[in-house]
Structure formats: structure tokens, C-alpha cells
Amino acid sequence: MTTRRTILAGAAATAAVVATGAWSATVSSTTRQPVLYIPHGGGPWPWMDQAFFGGPGSLDALRRYLESLPSAASQPPKAILAVTAHWEAAVPTVSSAAKPGMLYDYYGFPEDTYKILWPAPGDPALATRVRALLDKGGFRSAEDAERGYDHGTFVPLAVAWPKAEVPVVQLSLIAGLDPDAHIRLGRALTALRDEGVLIVGSGMSYHNMRGFKSSGGAAASVAFDTWMANTVGLPAAQRDAALTRWTDAPGARACHPREEHLLPLMVIAGAAGADVGRVPYRDQILGTTVSAVQFG
Numbered sequence: 001m002t003t004r005r006t007i008l009a010g011a012a013a014t015a016a017v018v019a020t021g022a023w024s025a026t027v028s029s030t031t032r033q034p035v036l037y038i039p040h041g042g043g044p045w046p047w048m049d050q051a052f053f054g055g056p057g058s059l060d061a062l063r064r065y066l067e068s069l070p071s072a073a074s075q076p077p078k079a080i081l082a083v084t085a086h087w088e089a090a091v092p093t094v095s096s097a098a099k100p101g102m103l104y105d106y107y108g109f110p111e112d113t114y115k116i117l118w119p120a121p122g123d124p125a126l127a128t129r130v131r132a133l134l135d136k137g138g139f140r141s142a143e144d145a146e147r148g149y150d151h152g153t154f155v156p157l158a159v160a161w162p163k164a165e166v167p168v169v170q171l172s173l174i175a176g177l178d179p180d181a182h183i184r185l186g187r188a189l190t191a192l193r194d195e196g197v198l199i200v201g202s203g204m205s206y207h208n209m210r211g212f213k214s215s216g217g218a219a220a221s222v223a224f225d226t227w228m229a230n231t232v233g234l235p236a237a238q239r240d241a242a243l244t245r246w247t248d249a250p251g252a253r254a255c256h257p258r259e260e261h262l263l264p265l266m267v268i269a270g271a272a273g274a275d276v277g278r279v280p281y282r283d284q285i286l287g288t289t290v291s292a293v294q295f296g
Helices: 060-067 124-136 151-160 179-188 190-195 215-232 236-244 263-272
Strands: 006-008 035-039 079-089 093-095 102-104 142-144 168-174 197-203 277-285 288-295
Touching (some): 035 060, 035 263, 035 277, 060 151, 079 263, 124 179, 151 168, 168 179, 179 190, 179 236, 179 263, 190 197, 197 263, 215 263, 215 277, 236 263
Parallel strands (some): 079 168, 093 142
Antiparallel strands (some): 006 102, 035 288, 093 168, 277 288
8 A cells, every 4th residue: 555655854863884986886706696576565564463464473474584585695785776666757767865764655554654764875876877777778767866765665675684784776667567668677787686786676476455365366366376486487588578478377467456566576587687586485465375586
């Protein structure tokens, strides 16, 4: 739910070091970072009683998976590029603030969830680097120095990196939500993986508010999840072609009446290159099957 937008500017009281200067396109290790498509769950769930989301322990598996993200690669990420389902713009747009604020883009939750702080630094130099790569890939782009961390970003990353020590830059989806454009968007950013950047697509593999806790939603989610798991394991050309035609998948529109929570997967698949995907997390959330995908 994303109609309430309350912004707390600044988040200046942070001990984290803010990246400055030009982005270094080289790192000391040759280890390539993986790329991840992760579920961020509902609203500010990590700060709430899980009874609100289906009962005690209902999101424990999701929490454990998100807590495992720092170990997904053999070296700590230099920075994170978060492709968030909760930001759409006419052209791909990056957040460029050195100290981003908070964007509470949900409604109907307890008042204290509008006071959550996660003071991870931004990285203006990385934002510039992202734009340069997008330009090279044929995309016009923009930047937003006022954009705060939306809940598609701060919710999962605060569970994974609670000390907020890793710089984060957000990247928007492209309005119109064309799947092929988002695969090409990810492909343009592949070089970041060799520069120490962890690219994370934050969405939900099932996102139909009316389908949660329903037998129809459960059946559709299983069918679509099975298709998704099989698809990401295909060779790159077949995978990308299938993702472009995602609406042909079983249960596709039942799971995604609007596809903004699926499109981060397309960006991640584009950035994956020839890597074969796998499903490192699968669980039931409010009666529906939800998964994460990792390449590399």
C-alpha cells in the first residue's frame, strides 16, 4: 500500500562514512557480485507484531533470508544499487543525495512506523557512474537529490544491514513498465558487478492485495512461482525472451494485476548476463507462495 508519503529529510545523525569524490570503477578483488531479486514484504513488517501479517513466526523465514544477504557474496559490497518497485519515472532516475532521508510510502500502520530511521549513506559518485553506464547503454536518465529511502529499499536492507554501513543508491523503474526495456536497463548496468556493487531488485513475486489469504491467490501463486523458478534457470537468451512475455505465464495477471513489483526481476535478469538463476528463498506469506531469485 503506497498512497501515504511522509518524508523525514536529512537522516544527518549517522556515524556512517558518506562516499565522496569520483566513483572508482576498479576494486581490489576480481570477485563478481551476484544480483538479487528479493521480496520486501508488507509495509514496515520488521518493526511490527507478526500477528498483523498472518500470525507469530509468519515472516521468520523471510527475516532469516534477508539477514543472510551479506553472505550472498564472498566479499562485502562496496555499495548497493537498489532497484525499487516503489519508484517509477519517465526515464530511469537515480537517487543522488549524500544523506538520504526516509520516505514512508505506506498507510494505515502504527504511528511509530513513521519514525523509523535507517541512516545508510548515499553515494553521489555511484549515482553519476550509474548514469554514465545508462547513457552508454542508450538510455536517457535523471537524478533526484531529494529522494529518500522508500520502504522497498529501507525495509529489506535494514534487516540485512542493520548498522546501515553500506552506501545505497536507489534506481527507479521506467514508467510504462515495459519488460524488455527493463531487461536492457539491467544489461547496461552489468559492469557494476565487477566494481563491487551489489545490485538488488526489491519487489514481490506475488503482489495482488485481493488474492492474499484466498484459495485462488494460493493456486495462482504456486503456478506462477513454478514458472518463474523454471524460467530463471534457462540459458540467458531463452530466459530473457520468456521474461519479456511474462504475461503468458500461468497465473501471471492473477499474481500481478499491475507489474511494478515484478519488473525489478527483469532488471536483475538483464544484469545477470549469462549467469543461471536459482531460488534461494521460497515461503508462504499470507497464504501465497513468494520467492527470491539470485544470479551468480
